[in-house]
Amino acid sequence: MTAGDFTIRALDIDLSVRQSAGKGLPIVLVHGSGASKAVFDRQFSSPLSDLFRLVAIDLPGHGLSENSPDASHYTLGGFSRSVGAVIDALGLERALIFGWSLGGHVAIELAQSHPAIAGLMVSGAPPFGKGPISLLRAFQIHRDMLLAGKEMFTPADCERWLRMCYGPVPYPAALSDLKRTDERVRPTIAQSLRKPEGPDQKTIVEDLAVPVAFVNGGRDPIVRLSFFESFEMPTLWQGPHVIAEAGHAAFREAPETFNALLHRFAMDVTIAELRQDRAERQSARGRG
Template identity: 30%
Template sequence: MLPSVVLLMTWVLRVISVGMAAYDAGVVAGEIPESRRPAVTEHGVRIADQDIAFTTSAGSGRPVVFVHGNSSSARVWRPLLTGAFGERFRCLALDLPGHGRSAPTARSNVYSMPGYAEILTGFIDEVSAQEAVIVGWSLGGHIAIEAAPSLPGAAGFVVFGTPPVASAEHLAQAFLPNPAVNIGFTAQVDPEAALSYARSFLAPGSPLQLDELVADILATDGAARAGLAAGIGTGRFSDEVAIVTRLTQPIAVLHGADEQLVNLDYLRGLTMPTLWRDAVQVIPGAGHAPHLETPQQFADILTEFISDLD
């Protein structure tokens, strides 16, 4: 074969290889054009007299239930649902009451850790996902832990941005000092405050666009933030440290290496007998939101965790 032909074929193969790698990363990161992404479907269901919206992926494997954070919505999970992960697993991402497409509530007890946990357990029953892996981000992780004793069939839990605390007195140890945290407990939030809050989710200097994060913060029912603050301030949540200590299912605890809100040393000091791989999994290049900042690595970790369950 002529040298020029060999060089040409080598170049073509390299272009194809790079293109496929970019395609795979783009699918996970949600960068593929809409027409080429796996389909997601939006639904609604009524749980405890609340209208709850949720989104499902095209996959039919083990169910994975995603719980978003404070002043967020189910769309933060879109990179997973529209990528290879969503094609493989039956992903279900709900909007908490007063968030995303779910209706706000006039019942103040719903906007609390026990209230959200009741919604989560009711949702899991309603969609027949009792054997799901529960993935919770930030507040969503706290809700997952709160609900864990009522979810004996759950295959496992994955939490991140979520330091389990025994009481309100432990919050100062569990979280890093960051003034943006207060915004998540303030009823009225203006665009400037929403932008500051959104920035605290990411690693410093992250190039990730903040538009959707800010929009979700501004769209959230302000009573949800105020209600959560009141509940936490009066100790209306379970002893999460005791729950993770007694947990029988595996729990993966993830942490962005450039996290601005959660104290890694605090996490590492907790006793969690079923902790996956016996260590907190630190994700390089990510802050409080590794599912958005490093979606491929995040999806890989979730896949490995689920594979270890089988």
């Protein structure tokens, strides 16, 4: 598959994908609610795209991907299955996954279920447990947060959402991407998170066998940074990282700092994969 944009038919809908020509470990990038793969332009225009095989996906109902005919794709599980289907279609045997905001929660679900995931990095996506108390501990509570479950956006809603997510300078396509997003996405996600049988992402992350990295902006208006201090697990990569000068979209607001962290994490995951492969080959020779 050559570098550039293309479409993959997965789970009965067309999904738009962008990838770079890098030959290193694949890094799957998953955007947040109301965004698209275009939000990762500062990763694709960086040296990361030459070193690693960057793969960004427009989630169902976003960007150039199709809408879900019955909104069944608009849950964390549904989005996760869509990303997993793209990974399978591309034949990625091992990959690192980075998810931002909603995409971070999708990435957590995928890391639990897909055998190709070799490492997980999330930003702006606190792995919450079950129940409303956990959500209150994970997220800041203010008026603009109610937009996350609102179906129809007014022009004022769009302005508030973009400011909350991207600060004063959103990416060029941010407003058009937000207006294009299927209006059923936000309420469907919000309803699925409120259900008693909803996801327990805190337990998922704590039980993962692969390296996990948390990278957040120090001025993020959505997540509670203190929530990440509660995670103690052997797979945590160098402790929670905070980019002090950034807000919710740290990978855009401080791309040089973020890209350096992603590069280091990807290299550490790559080295761990090589060591594991070597150990497995030696074990196989010993059995032979």
